[in-house]
Amino acid sequence: MATCRSEAVEEAKDPGAAPHGNFMNYYTFNPPENRLSLIPASLLRDLGYSDGQDEATLVLDVGCNSGELSVAFYNHVVSQPEEETHKRKVHLLGFDLDETLIQRAQEINPPDSNITFLHLDITKNTDQLQNYLGRHCCSHFHLCLCLAVTMWVHLNHGDSGLLQLLSQLASISQHLLLEAQPWKCYRSAARRLRKLGRSDFDHFKTLKIRGDVAEHAREHLERHCGMQLIQSFGSTTWDRQLLLFRRK
Numbered sequence: 412m413a414t415c416r417s418e419a420v421e422e423a424k425d426p427g428a429a430p431h432g433n434f435m436n437y438y439t440f441n442p443p444e445n446r447l448s449l450i451p452a453s454l455l456r457d458l459g460y461s462d463g464q465d466e467a468t469l470v471l472d473v474g475c476n477s478g479e480l481s482v483a484f485y486n487h488v489v490s491q492p493e494e495e496t497h498k499r500k501v502h503l504l505g506f507d508l509d510e511t512l513i514q515r516a517q518e519i520n521p522p523d524s525n526i527t528f529l530h531l532d533i534t535k536n537t538d539q540l541q542n543y544l545g546r547h548c549c550s551h552f553h554l555c556l557c558l559a560v561t562m563w564v565h566l567n568h569g570d571s572g573l574l575q576l577l578s579q580l581a582s583i584s585q586h587l588l589l590e591a592q593p594w595k596c597y598r599s600a601a602r603r604l605r606k607l608g609r610s611d612f613d614h615f616k617t618l619k620i621r622g623d624v625a626e627h628a629r630e631h632l633e634r635h636c637g638m639q640l641i642q643s644f645g646s647t648t649w650d651r652q653l654l655l656f657r658r659k
């Protein structure tokens with residue numbers, strides 16, 4: 412499938428250099444528009460985060476890679492000139508475990524923007540996220556984007572790592588926009604690694620969560636995390652669903 416082929420092309424250029432999906436040229440293969448064309452520009456307003464509010468609207472972008480989608484997403488949902496006031500109130504925090512990618516993200520971040528990029532591994536210490544919330548006097552991010560990240564956490568940290576990721580994001584978010592990679596991508600990622608003569612992902616063979624990963628994620632979020640699926644924005648050209656959850 413296109414999604415897996417594209418990631419394969421990228422990894423093949425630099426074998427084994429992206430075991431966490433930390434591709435250096437990700438957006439040449441998967442431009443922001445592929446996802447943004449499915450997401451309404453009115454999303455924040457639709458969710459009730461309009462300019463009448465005093466508090467800031469906080470958006471979290473998990474595994475933001477080199478930041479191109481983060482910046483494009485910000486401009487997409489905060490673009491109308493009449494919303495200048497609103498614009499000042501929307502803040503986006505993007506983080507990624509790859510330091511080089513975060514440096515690149517900082518380089519493309521427009522001066523004086525309300526976008527911040529952080530070097531952070533979500534499976535480790537997440538104090539920095541709490542500090543960011545505290546600085547904005549908020550207990551939660553209003554919207555959390557977790558796009559094309561779940562498979563990498565799942566392959567590297569197993570079923571418990573995936574479920575912990577979902578629980579943790581649910582615990583700090585009012586809304587969660589999730590794009591989980593389908594199972595065929597796991598097989599492709601594992602096959603690529605084997606072809607390169609490297610050992611499998613630590614957890615690939617023992618994963619019990621397999622098949623319809625997006626459905627497993629939905630079940631976990633709804634049964635154990637107090638979240639509810641409220642909308643699907645359809646599937647991307649890479650055949651991945653964009654699912655929007657809300658805290659119940």
Ligand SMILES: C[S@@+](CC[C@H](N)C(=O)[O-])C[C@H]1O[C@@H](n2cnc3c(N)ncnc32)[C@H](O)[C@@H]1O
Pocket residue numbers: 431432433434437473474475476477480506507508509512531532533534557558559560563564
């Ligand atoms: C395939 S890219 C997707 C980038 C972006 N979210 C998007 O959809 O355009 C996956 C990103 O997740 C990051 N990532 C994987 N595991 C992570 C973790 N434990 N903590 C933070 N970032 C992580 C990788 O470094 C990589 O940049």
